Amino acid sequence: MLATEPRLGPVRLVAVDGPSGAGKSWFAGRLAKVADIPVVHTDDLLDGWDDQFTFWARLEEQVLEPLRHGRTATYLRYLWHLERFGGSPVTVEPAAAVLIEGVSSARRTIRPELSFSVFVTAPADLRWRRALARDGRDDVAFRAYLERWRAAEDEHFAAEGTAAHVDLVVDGAAEGPGDRYEAV
Template sequence: MAPVVLIDGPSGAGKSTLADALVVAWPGPLRPTLVRLDDIYPGWQGLDAAVTHLREQVLAPRRLGRPAAWRRYDWERRELAEWHPVDPARPLIVEGCGTLAAAHAPLSDIRVWLAADDRIRKQRALARDGELFRSHWDQWEAGWDAYREREAPERQATIRLAGTPDIRRP
Protein backbone atom coordinates (compact mmCIF):
# COMPACT_ATOMS: atom_id res chain seq x y z
CA MET A 1 0.00 0.00 0.00
CA ALA A 2 1.26 3.48 -0.88
CA PRO A 3 2.26 5.61 2.13
CA VAL A 4 0.08 8.19 3.84
CA VAL A 5 1.75 11.40 5.09
CA LEU A 6 -0.16 13.75 7.38
CA ILE A 7 1.02 17.32 8.01
CA ASP A 8 -0.52 19.28 10.89
CA GLY A 9 0.19 22.47 12.77
CA PRO A 10 -1.46 25.81 13.43
CA SER A 11 -2.61 28.20 10.71
CA GLY A 12 0.31 29.89 9.00
CA ALA A 13 2.94 27.39 10.19
CA GLY A 14 3.88 26.44 6.61
CA LYS A 15 1.94 23.19 6.10
CA SER A 16 0.87 23.99 2.53
CA THR A 17 4.38 25.06 1.58
CA LEU A 18 5.87 21.87 3.00
CA ALA A 19 3.24 19.70 1.30
CA ASP A 20 3.87 21.38 -2.07
CA ALA A 21 7.61 20.79 -1.68
CA LEU A 22 7.04 17.12 -0.81
CA VAL A 23 4.88 16.58 -3.88
CA VAL A 24 7.53 18.12 -6.13
CA ALA A 25 10.42 16.18 -4.56
CA TRP A 26 8.63 12.83 -4.12
CA PRO A 27 10.81 9.99 -5.44
CA GLY A 28 9.47 7.37 -7.79
CA PRO A 29 7.18 7.28 -10.78
CA LEU A 30 3.89 8.05 -8.98
CA ARG A 31 3.28 11.57 -7.77
CA PRO A 32 1.39 11.74 -4.49
CA THR A 33 -2.22 12.81 -4.26
CA LEU A 34 -2.40 16.03 -2.23
CA VAL A 35 -5.48 16.72 -0.12
CA ARG A 36 -5.81 20.07 1.62
CA LEU A 37 -8.17 20.25 4.57
CA ASP A 38 -8.85 23.88 3.59
CA ASP A 39 -10.95 22.34 0.79
CA ILE A 40 -12.89 20.17 3.27
CA TYR A 41 -13.64 22.38 6.30
CA PRO A 42 -17.38 23.15 6.15
CA GLY A 43 -16.97 26.78 7.18
CA TRP A 44 -15.05 28.58 9.89
CA GLN A 45 -16.36 26.28 12.63
CA GLY A 46 -15.76 23.14 10.59
CA LEU A 47 -12.49 21.83 12.03
CA ASP A 48 -14.05 18.91 13.91
CA ALA A 49 -16.31 18.00 10.99
CA ALA A 50 -13.31 17.95 8.63
CA VAL A 51 -11.35 15.73 11.03
CA THR A 52 -14.23 13.24 11.09
CA HIS A 53 -14.68 13.42 7.31
CA LEU A 54 -10.98 12.77 6.73
CA ARG A 55 -10.99 9.74 9.01
CA GLU A 56 -14.28 8.20 7.84
CA GLN A 57 -14.13 8.96 4.10
CA VAL A 58 -10.40 8.87 3.31
CA LEU A 59 -8.02 7.40 5.88
CA ALA A 60 -10.01 4.46 7.29
CA PRO A 61 -11.34 3.16 3.94
CA ARG A 62 -7.92 3.54 2.34
CA ARG A 63 -6.20 1.62 5.15
CA LEU A 64 -8.75 -1.19 4.66
CA GLY A 65 -8.10 -1.24 0.89
CA ARG A 66 -11.54 0.18 0.09
CA PRO A 67 -12.40 3.08 -2.22
CA ALA A 68 -11.84 6.47 -0.61
CA ALA A 69 -12.91 9.98 -1.55
CA TRP A 70 -13.29 13.42 -0.02
CA ARG A 71 -15.97 16.02 -0.55
CA ARG A 72 -15.07 19.62 -1.28
CA TYR A 73 -16.74 22.45 0.58
CA ASP A 74 -17.70 25.42 -1.60
CA TRP A 75 -16.82 28.45 0.52
CA GLU A 76 -18.61 30.91 -1.77
CA ARG A 77 -21.90 29.01 -1.80
CA ARG A 78 -21.45 27.74 1.75
CA GLU A 79 -22.40 24.19 0.81
CA LEU A 80 -20.89 20.81 0.13
CA ALA A 81 -19.80 20.29 -3.45
CA GLU A 82 -18.34 17.45 -5.55
CA TRP A 83 -16.53 14.31 -4.39
CA HIS A 84 -12.87 13.64 -5.26
CA PRO A 85 -11.70 10.02 -5.43
CA VAL A 86 -8.35 9.11 -3.86
CA ASP A 87 -6.27 6.63 -5.87
CA PRO A 88 -5.04 3.94 -3.43
CA ALA A 89 -2.06 3.17 -5.68
CA ARG A 90 -0.60 6.65 -5.26
CA PRO A 91 1.05 8.01 -2.12
CA LEU A 92 -1.23 10.36 -0.20
CA ILE A 93 -0.25 13.63 1.48
CA VAL A 94 -2.89 15.37 3.60
CA GLU A 95 -2.13 18.80 5.00
CA GLY A 96 -4.13 21.00 7.27
CA CYS A 97 -5.16 21.77 10.81
CA GLY A 98 -6.64 18.59 12.22
CA THR A 99 -4.74 15.89 10.36
CA LEU A 100 -2.95 14.56 13.46
CA ALA A 101 -6.03 13.62 15.46
CA ALA A 102 -5.21 10.64 17.69
CA ALA A 103 -7.48 8.30 15.70
CA HIS A 104 -5.49 9.07 12.53
CA ALA A 105 -2.18 7.72 13.86
CA PRO A 106 -2.84 4.04 13.03
CA LEU A 107 -4.24 5.08 9.64
CA SER A 108 -1.07 6.84 8.48
CA ASP A 109 2.63 6.16 8.01
CA ILE A 110 4.36 9.51 8.51
CA ARG A 111 2.96 12.23 10.74
CA VAL A 112 4.53 15.69 10.64
CA TRP A 113 3.97 18.43 13.21
CA LEU A 114 4.96 21.87 11.94
CA ALA A 115 5.25 24.63 14.55
CA ALA A 116 5.82 28.37 14.15
CA ASP A 117 5.87 31.48 16.28
CA ASP A 118 2.33 32.84 16.83
CA ARG A 119 3.19 36.31 15.50
CA ILE A 120 4.81 34.95 12.34
CA ARG A 121 2.05 32.48 11.58
CA LYS A 122 -0.70 35.08 12.01
CA GLN A 123 1.15 37.39 9.59
CA ARG A 124 1.48 34.53 7.08
CA ALA A 125 -2.15 33.44 7.40
CA LEU A 126 -3.48 36.96 6.94
CA ALA A 127 -1.12 37.62 4.02
CA ARG A 128 -2.33 34.39 2.40
CA ASP A 129 -6.06 34.69 3.08
CA GLY A 130 -6.50 38.44 3.39
CA GLU A 131 -8.94 40.44 5.42
CA LEU A 132 -11.61 37.75 5.25
CA PHE A 133 -9.55 35.57 7.59
CA ARG A 134 -8.84 38.46 9.97
CA SER A 135 -12.52 38.66 10.93
CA HIS A 136 -12.56 34.90 11.67
CA TRP A 137 -9.10 34.53 13.25
CA ASP A 138 -10.26 34.39 16.88
CA GLN A 139 -13.11 32.00 16.06
CA TRP A 140 -10.77 29.68 14.15
CA GLU A 141 -8.12 29.83 16.88
CA ALA A 142 -10.69 28.87 19.55
CA GLY A 143 -11.59 25.75 17.56
CA TRP A 144 -7.92 25.03 16.97
CA ASP A 145 -7.11 25.37 20.68
CA ALA A 146 -9.94 22.97 21.60
CA TYR A 147 -8.72 20.43 19.01
CA ARG A 148 -5.14 20.74 20.22
CA GLU A 149 -6.12 20.25 23.86
CA ARG A 150 -8.34 17.26 23.06
CA GLU A 151 -6.16 15.49 20.47
CA ALA A 152 -2.58 16.49 21.46
CA PRO A 153 -1.50 16.39 17.81
CA GLU A 154 2.17 17.07 18.61
CA ARG A 155 2.29 13.73 20.43
CA GLN A 156 1.05 11.88 17.33
CA ALA A 157 3.91 13.22 15.19
CA THR A 158 6.74 11.03 13.96
CA ILE A 159 8.55 14.15 12.73
CA ARG A 160 8.56 17.63 14.30
CA LEU A 161 9.68 20.65 12.30
CA ALA A 162 9.84 24.41 12.75
CA GLY A 163 8.16 26.53 10.08
CA THR A 164 10.88 29.16 10.05
CA PRO A 165 10.30 32.66 8.62
CA ASP A 166 12.38 31.89 5.53
CA ILE A 167 10.28 28.94 4.34
CA ARG A 168 9.41 29.45 0.65
CA ARG A 169 7.16 27.78 -1.88
CA PRO A 170 8.90 25.59 -4.48
Protein backbone atom coordinates in the same frame (compact mmCIF):
# COMPACT_ATOMS: atom_id res chain seq x y z
CA MET B 1 8.62 8.13 4.69
CA LEU B 2 8.30 5.61 1.85
CA ALA B 3 10.48 3.17 3.79
CA THR B 4 7.85 2.91 6.54
CA GLU B 5 5.22 0.19 6.70
CA PRO B 6 1.72 0.85 5.34
CA ARG B 7 -0.72 1.13 8.24
CA LEU B 8 -3.90 2.31 6.50
CA GLY B 9 -4.52 -0.95 4.66
CA PRO B 10 -2.08 -0.90 1.70
CA VAL B 11 -1.42 2.85 2.06
CA ARG B 12 1.25 4.75 3.95
CA LEU B 13 -0.78 7.62 5.38
CA VAL B 14 1.33 10.70 6.10
CA ALA B 15 -0.09 13.58 8.15
CA VAL B 16 1.13 17.18 7.99
CA ASP B 17 -0.43 18.94 10.97
CA GLY B 18 0.08 22.25 12.75
CA PRO B 19 -1.66 25.54 13.46
CA SER B 20 -3.11 27.86 10.81
CA GLY B 21 -0.53 29.94 8.98
CA ALA B 22 2.41 27.75 10.03
CA GLY B 23 3.12 26.64 6.46
CA LYS B 24 1.49 23.19 6.34
CA SER B 25 0.10 23.55 2.83
CA TRP B 26 3.38 24.81 1.40
CA PHE B 27 5.34 22.04 3.13
CA ALA B 28 2.84 19.35 2.10
CA GLY B 29 2.91 20.59 -1.49
CA ARG B 30 6.70 20.37 -1.63
CA LEU B 31 6.73 16.95 0.00
CA ALA B 32 4.04 15.62 -2.34
CA LYS B 33 5.89 16.93 -5.38
CA VAL B 34 9.22 15.41 -4.33
CA ALA B 35 7.65 12.06 -3.40
CA ASP B 36 5.08 12.15 -6.24
CA ILE B 37 2.16 11.35 -3.94
CA PRO B 38 -1.39 12.76 -3.69
CA VAL B 39 -2.44 15.29 -1.05
CA VAL B 40 -5.80 15.58 0.66
CA HIS B 41 -6.33 19.01 2.25
CA THR B 42 -8.65 18.82 5.24
CA ASP B 43 -9.86 22.38 4.49
CA ASP B 44 -11.51 20.91 1.38
CA LEU B 45 -13.66 18.71 3.62
CA LEU B 46 -14.76 21.32 6.16
CA ASP B 47 -18.41 22.29 5.86
CA GLY B 48 -17.71 25.97 6.40
CA TRP B 49 -16.06 27.94 9.16
CA ASP B 50 -17.77 26.14 12.05
CA ASP B 51 -16.55 22.67 11.04
CA GLN B 52 -12.99 23.13 12.32
CA PHE B 53 -12.74 19.75 14.07
CA THR B 54 -16.07 18.05 13.34
CA PHE B 55 -15.33 17.23 9.70
CA TRP B 56 -13.53 13.99 10.61
CA ALA B 57 -16.50 11.67 9.95
CA ARG B 58 -16.65 13.04 6.39
CA LEU B 59 -12.91 12.45 5.90
CA GLU B 60 -13.21 8.96 7.36
CA GLU B 61 -16.16 7.96 5.18
CA GLN B 62 -15.09 9.52 1.88
CA VAL B 63 -11.30 9.20 2.00
CA LEU B 64 -9.81 7.03 4.73
CA GLU B 65 -12.24 4.09 4.62
CA PRO B 66 -11.93 3.54 0.84
CA LEU B 67 -8.12 3.85 0.97
CA ARG B 68 -7.98 1.48 3.95
CA HIS B 69 -9.57 -1.17 1.71
CA GLY B 70 -7.44 -0.44 -1.36
CA ARG B 71 -10.25 1.43 -3.14
CA THR B 72 -10.26 4.82 -4.81
CA ALA B 73 -11.48 7.64 -2.59
CA THR B 74 -13.83 10.28 -4.03
CA TYR B 75 -15.04 13.50 -2.47
CA LEU B 76 -16.31 16.96 -3.34
CA ARG B 77 -14.40 20.03 -2.19
CA TYR B 78 -16.04 22.68 -0.10
CA LEU B 79 -16.44 25.77 -2.27
CA TRP B 80 -15.78 28.51 0.27
CA HIS B 81 -17.03 31.32 -1.95
CA LEU B 82 -20.35 29.49 -2.52
CA GLU B 83 -20.56 28.05 1.01
CA ARG B 84 -21.33 24.52 -0.21
CA PHE B 85 -19.69 21.36 -1.52
CA GLY B 86 -19.49 21.05 -5.29
CA GLY B 87 -17.37 21.18 -8.39
CA SER B 88 -15.69 18.22 -9.99
CA PRO B 89 -15.18 15.17 -7.77
CA VAL B 90 -11.66 14.70 -6.41
CA THR B 91 -10.32 11.17 -6.65
CA VAL B 92 -7.45 9.75 -4.64
CA GLU B 93 -6.02 6.41 -5.69
CA PRO B 94 -4.71 4.03 -3.01
CA ALA B 95 -1.09 4.98 -3.80
CA ALA B 96 2.00 3.77 -1.95
CA ALA B 97 1.61 6.90 0.19
CA VAL B 98 -1.10 9.53 0.59
CA LEU B 99 -0.58 12.82 2.37
CA ILE B 100 -3.29 14.35 4.52
CA GLU B 101 -2.66 18.02 5.31
CA GLY B 102 -4.45 20.25 7.75
CA VAL B 103 -5.20 21.15 11.33
CA SER B 104 -5.87 17.98 13.33
CA SER B 105 -4.70 15.59 10.59
CA ALA B 106 -2.43 13.83 13.12
CA ARG B 107 -5.15 13.59 15.77
CA ARG B 108 -5.13 10.78 18.30
CA THR B 109 -7.78 8.67 16.52
CA ILE B 110 -5.70 8.23 13.34
CA ARG B 111 -2.22 7.91 14.91
CA PRO B 112 -2.20 4.08 14.87
CA GLU B 113 -2.73 4.16 11.10
CA LEU B 114 -0.19 6.89 10.30
CA SER B 115 3.04 5.71 8.76
CA PHE B 116 4.65 9.12 9.29
CA SER B 117 3.58 12.42 10.80
CA VAL B 118 4.87 15.99 10.71
CA PHE B 119 4.01 19.02 12.83
CA VAL B 120 4.78 22.38 11.19
CA THR B 121 5.17 25.28 13.59
CA ALA B 122 5.90 29.00 13.34
CA PRO B 123 5.72 32.01 15.68
CA ALA B 124 2.22 33.27 16.43
CA ASP B 125 2.74 36.73 14.91
CA LEU B 126 4.01 35.28 11.61
CA ARG B 127 1.11 32.81 11.49
CA TRP B 128 -1.32 35.70 12.09
CA ARG B 129 0.13 37.75 9.21
CA ARG B 130 0.08 34.74 6.90
CA ALA B 131 -3.55 33.91 7.72
CA LEU B 132 -4.68 37.48 7.04
CA ALA B 133 -2.75 37.60 3.76
CA ARG B 134 -3.92 34.13 2.66
CA ASP B 135 -7.59 34.80 3.30
CA GLY B 136 -7.44 38.33 1.89
CA ARG B 137 -9.39 39.84 4.77
CA ASP B 138 -8.42 42.15 7.57
CA ASP B 139 -11.74 43.38 8.95
CA VAL B 140 -12.95 43.31 12.56
CA ALA B 141 -15.29 40.35 12.02
CA PHE B 142 -12.59 38.21 10.39
CA ARG B 143 -10.04 39.06 13.08
CA ALA B 144 -12.56 37.99 15.76
CA TYR B 145 -13.23 34.75 13.88
CA LEU B 146 -9.50 34.09 13.46
CA GLU B 147 -8.92 34.64 17.18
CA ARG B 148 -11.62 32.05 18.00
CA TRP B 149 -10.18 29.62 15.41
CA ARG B 150 -6.67 29.95 16.86
CA ALA B 151 -7.89 29.57 20.45
CA ALA B 152 -9.65 26.35 19.43
CA GLU B 153 -6.46 25.12 17.71
CA ASP B 154 -4.40 25.85 20.82
CA GLU B 155 -6.90 23.94 22.96
CA HIS B 156 -6.93 21.03 20.50
CA PHE B 157 -3.15 20.72 20.27
CA ALA B 158 -2.77 20.92 24.06
CA ALA B 159 -5.43 18.23 24.65
CA GLU B 160 -4.05 15.96 21.91
CA GLY B 161 -0.34 16.52 22.64
CA THR B 162 0.13 16.53 18.88
CA ALA B 163 3.67 17.93 18.65
CA ALA B 164 4.92 15.34 21.14
CA HIS B 165 3.52 12.43 19.10
CA VAL B 166 4.75 13.20 15.58
CA ASP B 167 7.81 11.82 13.83
CA LEU B 168 9.13 15.21 12.78
CA VAL B 169 8.62 18.81 13.94
CA VAL B 170 9.39 21.37 11.24
CA ASP B 171 10.12 25.08 11.64
CA GLY B 172 7.76 26.71 9.16
CA ALA B 173 9.41 30.10 9.68
CA ALA B 174 12.92 29.01 8.67
CA GLU B 175 14.28 30.61 5.53
CA GLY B 176 17.42 29.83 3.63
CA PRO B 177 18.74 28.56 0.33
CA GLY B 178 16.63 25.85 -1.22
CA ASP B 179 13.94 24.74 1.19
CA ARG B 180 12.63 27.24 3.67
CA TYR B 181 11.89 24.61 6.32
CA GLU B 182 14.15 23.09 8.95
CA ALA B 183 13.59 20.17 11.30
CA VAL B 184 13.58 21.20 14.96
